[in-house]
Amino acid sequence: MSATPRPPLVRLSAAAFGYGARRIVEAVELELEAGRFLGIVGPNGAGKTTLFRGILGLVPPLAGTCRREPGVVFGYVPQRESLEATFPLSVREVVEMGAYHRLGRLRRPGAADLALVDEWIERVGLGARRTAPFAELSGGQRQRALLARALVTRPDVLLLDEPTSGVDRGAQEQILALLAELHRGGLAILLVSHQLALVRRFVEEVLVVADGRVWRGPPQELLAPERMELLFGAGAGAE
Amino acid sequence: MDVGWLERLSLFRFALLASFTAGLVCPLVGAFLWLRRTSFYGITLPQFSAAGVVLGYVVLPWWIAAVGLGGLSLDEALGDPHTIMNYLLAWAALACLAGLSALVWLGRGGRGSETGRVAAAFALATAATYVFGRLSPVGQSHVEELLHGEVLGVGSHECETIVAVLLAVLALLVVFRRELALVSFDREFARVLGKRVLALEILLHCLCTLTVAAGTIIVGPTMLFGLLVLPPLAARPFARSMGAFLLLSSAAGLLAALLGTTLSFQADLPLGAAIVAAAGLTLLPGALRRATT
Numbered sequence: 001m002s003a004t005p006r007p008p009l010v011r012l013s014a015a016a017f018g019y020g021a022r023r024i025v026e027a028v029e030l031e032l033e034a035g036r037f038l039g040i041v042g043p044n045g046a047g048k049t050t051l052f053r054g055i056l057g058l059v060p061p062l063a064g065t066c067r068r069e070p071g072v073v074f075g076y077v078p079q080r081e082s083l084e085a086t087f088p089l090s091v092r093e094v095v096e097m098g099a100y101h102r103l104g105r106l107r108r109p110g111a112a113d114l115a116l117v118d119e120w121i122e123r124v125g126l127g128a129r130r131t132a133p134f135a136e137l138s139g140g141q142r143q144r145a146l147l148a149r150a151l152v153t154r155p156d157v158l159l160l161d162e163p164t165s166g167v168d169r170g171a172q173e174q175i176l177a178l179l180a181e182l183h184r185g186g187l188a189i190l191l192v193s194h195q196l197a198l199v200r201r202f203v204e205e206v207l208v209v210a211d212g213r214v215w216r217g218p219p220q221e222l223l224a225p226e227r228m229e230l231l232f233g234a235g236a237g238a239e
Numbered sequence: 240m241d242v243g244w245l246e247r248l249s250l251f252r253f254a255l256l257a258s259f260t261a262g263l264v265c266p267l268v269g270a271f272l273w274l275r276r277t278s279f280y281g282i283t284l285p286q287f288s289a290a291g292v293v294l295g296y297v298v299l300p301w302w303i304a305a306v307g308l309g310g311l312s313l314d315e316a317l318g319d320p321h322t323i324m325n326y327l328l329a330w331a332a333l334a335c336l337a338g339l340s341a342l343v344w345l346g347r348g349g350r351g352s353e354t355g356r357v358a359a360a361f362a363l364a365t366a367a368t369y370v371f372g373r374l375s376p377v378g379q380s381h382v383e384e385l386l387h388g389e390v391l392g393v394g395s396h397e398c399e400t401i402v403a404v405l406l407a408v409l410a411l412l413v414v415f416r417r418e419l420a421l422v423s424f425d426r427e428f429a430r431v432l433g434k435r436v437l438a439l440e441i442l443l444h445c446l447c448t449l450t451v452a453a454g455t456i457i458v459g460p461t462m463l464f465g466l467l468v469l470p471p472l473a474a475r476p477f478a479r480s481m482g483a484f485l486l487l488s489s490a491a492g493l494l495a496a497l498l499g500t501t502l503s504f505q506a507d508l509p510l511g512a513a514i515v516a517a518a519g520l521t522l523l524p525g526a527l528r529r530a531t532t
Contacts, residue, residue, distance in 0.1 A: 056427075057430070058427055058430060058431070074431050076427070076428055076431040078427060083424065083425055084276075084424060087423075087424050088475060088479070088480060088481055088484040089420070090479060090480035090481070092480075093420075093480055093481050093482070094424075096417075097417075097421050097424075097425070100417060100421055100429075100434065101433055101434065103417070103418070106414055107414050107415055108417075109417075131479065131480070133480070149428075
């Protein structure tokens with residue numbers, strides 16, 4: 001007896017996303033299946049983040065449909081610049097937020113969730129800094145703390161918005177190596193990045209967002225240097 | 240300790256209990272206002288509540304004639320501290336909620352200048368307080384007490400009311416502190432987690448409204464300003480976590496209430512103003528720390 005194929009975690013059909021009446025991306029057809037590793041790339045202002053926010057349900061579709069499979073948990077890693085750095089939160093408090101959809105009696109996280117928080121803090125390499133203020137971390141450390149927070153949600157799909165932006169080379173490699181490991185463990189990952197070379201190395205498929213449209217295909221094809229130069233300008237393909 | 244102190248402690252026990260409870264709880268609400276970069280609401284909202292109280296006096300004769308207030312006449316209502324306080328508390332809460340809702344609505348989507356809106360709201364609410372005060376045929380002495388922040392007149396009923404309201408606010412803040420911090424720090428992550436973000440923000444606004452309304456009417460806007468704004472500022476340089484920030488804010492508020500009481504009794508100063516001055520003193524360690532690091 002063959003196993004019933006699992007429905008896509010997210011399915012976009014003729015979807016358009018934008019702000020107000022203005023459509024930034026349209027006619028998007030996308031099925032995000034369990035265990036896939038997808039990258040979203042495109043020139044600045046093309047609508048990568050808008051599409052990403054649409055998939056997360058943070059902006060409603062202006063046309064078409066965006067269906068998220070009921071019960072699917074999204075692990076969201078926002079751009080760290082979008083967060084208020086002066087907040088007096090410790091690393092542990094930030095990571096613990098990933099368990100806030102499972103709060104128990106008196107709105108407190110349970111013992112299993114607290115253990116999970118500690119486990120992910122260790123695994124992202126912040127064990128020695130768990131009580132440090134989040135605001136005092138370097139860019140790469142903050143990114144890892146936000147990644148740990150997303151993983152504490154016990155996600156079915158991990159969505160990351162520019163996780164390696166403004167992060168030094170060593171931290172980039174650490175983050176991407178962890179993502180590759182998580183993907184090998186069966187986690188679906190959707191990654192927005194403008195760093196084409198990194199995306200090309202790690203993802204299985206790419207969504208190229210340009211001129212309000214979205215193309216999906218293998219990175220070898222869609223991120224070929226000559227194609228990238230057309231989209232991003234001279235030199236982009238060699239990035 | 241001399242006898243004079245004991246007598247004063249006994250005589251003003253309700254005022255002191257109200258002040259200490261306000262010192263403990265108001266900074267927690269102020270801490271969330273600070274986190275959301277809306278500290279100046281701590282100055283403006285009490286002014287809305289003060290305007291609401293005075294407006295309550297303006298319409299009191301009409302209200303008694305048209306709606307009724309427990310079957311009491313105007314003179315009876317004015318002479319009944321329980322009835323009049325509950326009536327004014329409702330007006331203070333209503334005005335505070337209206338002002339807060341207007342500020343949140345005008346600031347939706349991050350448009351315009353927050354500082355400009357809050358400054359304009361403060362100016363208008365202050366002017367409204369004085370205009371309503373002039374129009375009010377009754378309650379002049381209470382209005383003047385309110386505007387000068389005279390805390391020592393707090394009686395048993397006012398004390399019971401503010402302690403009950405503030406302890407309820409404290410309990411809800413303690414229980415919901417994690418989710419309130421989450422929606423203040425990363426609203427989008429909260430939405431992705433499926434949290435009821437709007438409900439949590441309404442809860443925070445309601446806690447703020449309750450604190451400000453009860454605080455304004457009982458300890459006065461001056462003391463409320465100080466306790467909402469100054470202790471969180473004093474706590475921030477020393478806080479390395481959210482839990483520490485809330486605890487230190489509350490501790491600074493309580494310390495200000497204790498120091499202010501001592502200062503008031505020793506130097507015969509108005510209690511509310513002395514507590515605010517003491518809250519100002521709690522800023523010194525943080526300022527020294529910044530200067531030396």
